[in-house]
Amino acid sequence: RWLAGLAVLRGLHLMLLLLGRTVPLSFVHRVTTCCPSSLSRPVFVSSVLIKLRTTTSASYSTVFVSAAGQNTGTMPERRPFVRLPTDVYPVNYGLCLKPDLIDFTFEGKLEALVEVTQATNQIVMNCADIDIITASFAPQGGEEINATGFNYQNEDEKVTLSFPSALQKGSGTLKIDFVGELNDKMKGFYRSKYTTAAGEIRYAAVTQFEATDARRAFPCWDEPAIKATFDITLIVPKDRVALSNMNVIDRKPYPEDENLVEVKFATTPIMSTYLVAFVIGEYDYVESQSSDGVTVRVYTPVGKAEQGKFALEVATKTLPFYNDYFSVPYPLPKIDLIAIADFAAGAMENWGLVTYRQALLIDPKNSCSSSRQWVALVVGHELAHQWFGNLVTMEWWTHLWLNEGFASWIEYLCVDHCFPEYDIWTQFVSADYTRALDLDALDSSHPIEVNVGHPSEVDEIFDAISYSKGASVIRMLHNYIGDEDFRKGMNAYLVKFQHKNASTEDLWDCLEQASGKPIAAVMGSWTKQMGFPIIVVDQEQVSDDRILKISQKKFCASGPHNGEECPNWMVPLSICTSEDPKCTKLKVLLDRPETTITLSGVSPDQWVKINPGTVGFYRIQYSSSMLESLLPGIRDLSLQPVDRLGLQNDLFSLLHKQADMQEEKNRIERVLGAISAPDLIQKVLNFALSSLSHIILLCLYFILNVIVE
Helix, strand or coil: CHHHHHHHHHHHHHHHHHCCCCCCCHHHHHHHCCCCCCCCCCCCCCCCCCCCCCCCCCCCEEEEEECCCCEEEEEECCCCCCCCCCCEEEEEEEEEEEEECCCCEEEEEEEEEEEECCCEEEEEEECCCEEEEEEEEEECCCCCEECCEEEEECCCCEEEEEEEEEECCEEEEEEEEEEEECECCCCEEEEEEEECCCCCEEEEEEEECCCCCHHHCCCECCCCCCCEEEEEEEEEECCCEEEECCCEEEEEECCCCCCEEEEEECCCCCECHHHCCEEEECCEEEEEECCCCCEEEEEECCCCHHHHHHHHHHHHHHHHHHHHHHCCCCCCCEEEEEEECCCCCCEECCCCEEEEEHHHCCCCCCCCHHHHHHHHHHHHHHHHHCCECCCEEECCHHHHHHHHHHHHHHHHHHHHHHCHHHCHHHHHHHHHHHHHHHHHCCCCCCCCCCCCCCHHHHHHHCCHHHHHHHHHHHHHHHHHHCHHHHHHHHHHHHHHHCCEEECHHHHHHHHHHHHCCCHHHHHHHHHCCCCCEEEEEEEEEECCEEEEEEEEEECCCCCCCCCCCCCCCCEEEEEEECCCCCCCCEEEEECCCEEEEEEECCCCCCCEEECCCCCCCCEEEECHHHHHHHHHHHHCCCCCHHHHHHHHHHHHHCCCCHHHHHHHHHHHHHHHHCCCCCHHHHHHHHHHHHCCCHHHHHHHHHHHHHHHC
16 A cells, blocks of 8 residues: 555656656655554554554453562453543643663652542553552642552553541642653653764663553543643753753752752643653754744754754744734643654654654755655644644544644644645645545545544544545635635634633634634534545536536445435535636535536637635536536646646546446646657556556556656
């Protein structure tokens, strides 16, 4: 599948060459620089942002441990996954960690201010790969109560702290001493191996918590809706850099060891545990300030600070863009971007401390334009999360598609603003949009939004459908609403739910109020059912009016949809004419199987194009007469490159029916004939189109592109 995907991509790149436009293969770079995760399966990445983890599902057992640490027996059983109880919740975590970079262990102390909402004699938290030494609870103004037992539920990664008497309703302080391992799993609090300039192997201690691995660093309520503030202190070697979400407010010698220092960070805003981060290691950095006064640093391996300057430039341009777009200021005093040696995800949007692979680094003398574009996109993506995801967080992992789909769309909007010379939207169509269409046409696809029960299910559904289709339908939504109303709705959403949690429906409500359009109904048809429609279009000229007959049906890569009930979508349609190919003449919402539209003032010699800008997430099948009328726009290049690309892609997608092969071959040849293609390319296309194998077509595209390049 990965090779087929690469072949499709290179084929699309060739199409762009045929259209007279060279587009750097930034997407190829994104795929080839993103190694598979420990799940050992190929991964398509919209912007190298699909964060995969290994989730082991050991048999469930409740281990009863006395306060003295003695194992008193096990009781095997199976239980369905349930979320944490709500009788106790955190208000503030006071967390102190002391990592050992030699033995790969760490010691931790937690003092959490909690609120007891109803009397209980136990506290249930998330905990994984951590040994609790002691635990106690001190009610406000009362005496400290020591826990009498710690019951670990391994499969659900929970621990129940038992107390000899009921904890009464009100505030209190939960204290826990614990130890853990700096693991080599690239999740939780783990060790990252690197080599110094002298060739010595050393280790940094870094974090990766999304979706459910903060519990591997400290006992916590590790669910996105259970937010709190954090006061973090790190005890580290004095020759190491220590970073966390917030700025350093105190750094002093550690009294018990002259080789260590105690680094204290400012209190964070209220936030989810999966966004907490800390890094201890050897790094250089470059620094600047955004026009909004936010300190921006990019941390690099020692001796490579120069390679962080491009990411720094992108970040300092990106923050003001989002400040202006959302009309909500970035709420932290600083933002750090850091390149990690061992990092499973493409990047992670930890609030104020964004972690990346070392692909973040750009050698100014030896880096290609596709590498720069990848860095611009991935920085744009992660900084968008500082608002959409961090400031306002999804209530549960079911809504993570919106988090990632939105950021996967707006990263392109940001890069297009900061670097207009990239013509980045054409690349979006050739990478994300086209890939999503190809995958979503398969019978094995799935809806964008799928209910998530156990957090381990996140890895099963977050693929190119969730990321690339998610980004594509949000792009379509933005076009349907219009930028002004979209921004109003986004601002209302962020202001209403800042420092809180929200669901997908909450965003639809805000956009609906801002635009006056049926956003929830429209988007529900795209996110809750798999697939997409093919829009069949025919035309008739009546005086100076163009009558368009438009219908929709489900598009399937395997052939016509044969189900008893054919699904329908609420399809935002845009229509342009040759009078102004870049300007939409009419917008309509196709909310039924078929309709008729009248375009006034369109003369017989003008052509009509559906979906200008290739924004709508659907394929189009034109009648022969409509296709014929578009040929002049292809010949004189008045049809935009992205529309010529979309037209060719739609035509090739119709080659799935053998009975129609000759007809489709003729249609494609007419379009390609309007382009001054080299003889070699024309011969190969003729051969490929005359065959009945789509795979042959893809392979020939791949080979031909190598010859051309």
